[in-house]
Amino acid sequence: MSASFIPKSVDNVHATLLQKIKIPKGKSNKYNITSCAIFSNGKVIFADCDNNMRLVILNTDGSFNYEFPFSKLRPYSVACIDDMTIAFSVWNSSEIYLYDIKSKIMKNSIKTNNICFGVAHRDGILYYCSKDSVAQIKDGISSTIVNLGYALRGWRNIASFGEFIYLTNNTNNSVLCFNVQGRKLWEYKDDEIIRSPSGIAVDKYGIVYVALKEKQCIVALSPDGKQVMDFLSCKECIENPLKLVYDNKRDLLLVASYDGNCAVFEIRQT
Template structure:
């Protein structure tokens, strides 16, 4: 190790003694020699610190080593993690900027599960998928180069063979056609080779990301693993987007050469003015870019290691809004909440419109859809929604321009939700269907022919799908199509409509026949009534859970906002 890279023992250094450190304490942010490490490990203040060897410390990426252990603004130790702002907070941060935030977790609880969280697995899976896609594209592009060579060789033979059948006047025309052919081939090769150069550069970047990821996972402290994984997540997301955008590169197209010899070449002395023509044959590449864990590595939810019992959950009404009056009475059949906290509602049968409210309940805008009847709605981002229409279609709508961006024909089914670039809905007699927004490809996620209700509502949480069905049941499936549980209890639960799910996997389902909201445990084994008619619950369809707040929209247009604790 070079002298400039030698790390000294911090404790000895404060005593004006220079001693090489053998260990590193991330929480103290200093090196320790062997004797000092011994005392450090038994001291009450530091015995729980995660010490690593200097060799392991030196293996960490430079940006991970620079992670601050304390709040840089207030020079206080981080104590809480705010999932709403995705930020670590010291005690002063909490008092100044996070007084109204809910769902905050103790940082000690969060970092305990960070190394074993699914984020590392997701990052590794995404990196592997990206590499496989790059290798697949490289192989395909090389095959296309060979094909172009073969086309070139055949075309050249055709040209020369024809040339030998005519007189010397073809010399000039032969030169023109060959120059055109060679120029076109060079142009095509340049496009593909340019793409290949980009791909080889991307592969180098991916290898570095993999190395950094493994170093953080194996050698970083818990906090470094937590924050470092989020830093690496941005690089993985960028690489993922780059791979997904490959199809837009001109060099990704399936390119071919075609040489057409004119049938009237023998009439060249009188009629023909060119030897032939060179054209580029372009078709869609047979390679389909697909990442199995698409976008999953972009989302990290800081969930505490403990689950939550439905017996511990309480709800208190904090706001009540009345949706603005229309020309006719309200028929609210669907609702959702934008990431920024604004709310949207589907006013179905009479007014046939979407209603958007500010977070304080004031009207923002209305989008008329008449003569179409919107049934359910889900937010994709802060300005885009997907809406199920009662004529078996789904419309993608830009709420800022009020324009329909895409109309998708579907089977019978009206409940809808959005998850990671995919629209998911129930289809009567078929099961759970997903629509990938990148290419609008439709695929069946869950086969369940017992779904006989057009009005089944649906929600997702983590890798699970939840939906109401069969008049008195809630079902839960994994994304792999495995049925996890089915909940029925007609004593408290009948005629279910809307459903929402919190971060613990606990379902909140409307029981319309009882005018109530029922809680269902994460394992589907237990249920209890959370809200009743005494809490102003009436006939309702729209329900949504957003950052520890539960929204219930009645059919008549009364919106209740509950704080969930």
């Protein structure tokens, strides 16, 4: 960790529910929410992958803003580049697409090193995970950061914070942390605690939040990966928590389920 970074204990993290939101239905009554991201202006975008094949934007108060339907693409994971541009991966595709939400024009597509799943953006760099690696896209060029040495199964999600990249691994029920040079800093693995991890988010103190759909809860991991605590249960949150995104500007944690239910929490550190 950098000298200016002061990690806090997971014991000092508290959440207050601000609102619950239901994403408006698309052409199908069935949802398939596989990702969410927050713009710097506070608006939220969701990827609705299979049945509706769309991206949905909600305003800061949770009201509907706009929908971007696609005829062939199934958006899987989405990241905000700025308030006008998003990047998203597509199910079973080896490309990441850049889309201008103001002009509603596909700006570009970038070839990835394998079928791409989770994507994240920070400081002009896109990070993504494929079946067996973690990679980055900088200045339009894709390069591998980490070769995992095995193929991931199920949900593959990624988050970035400062000089660190975080990955959920369904293959062995673990959460991993790498630096941007590809060195593994830690791995948390406990089958009794971390089971079928899916969504992952990191706050400005380096605390890692992981959604566990099978256990119906969200856990918090300390920045060094040594401490873990049950953070939110489905009774406090929503059923089937699947995707997470953290707004470091406003200290908000957004929790989204596969079926379109969402909850927004204010996070406090004491």
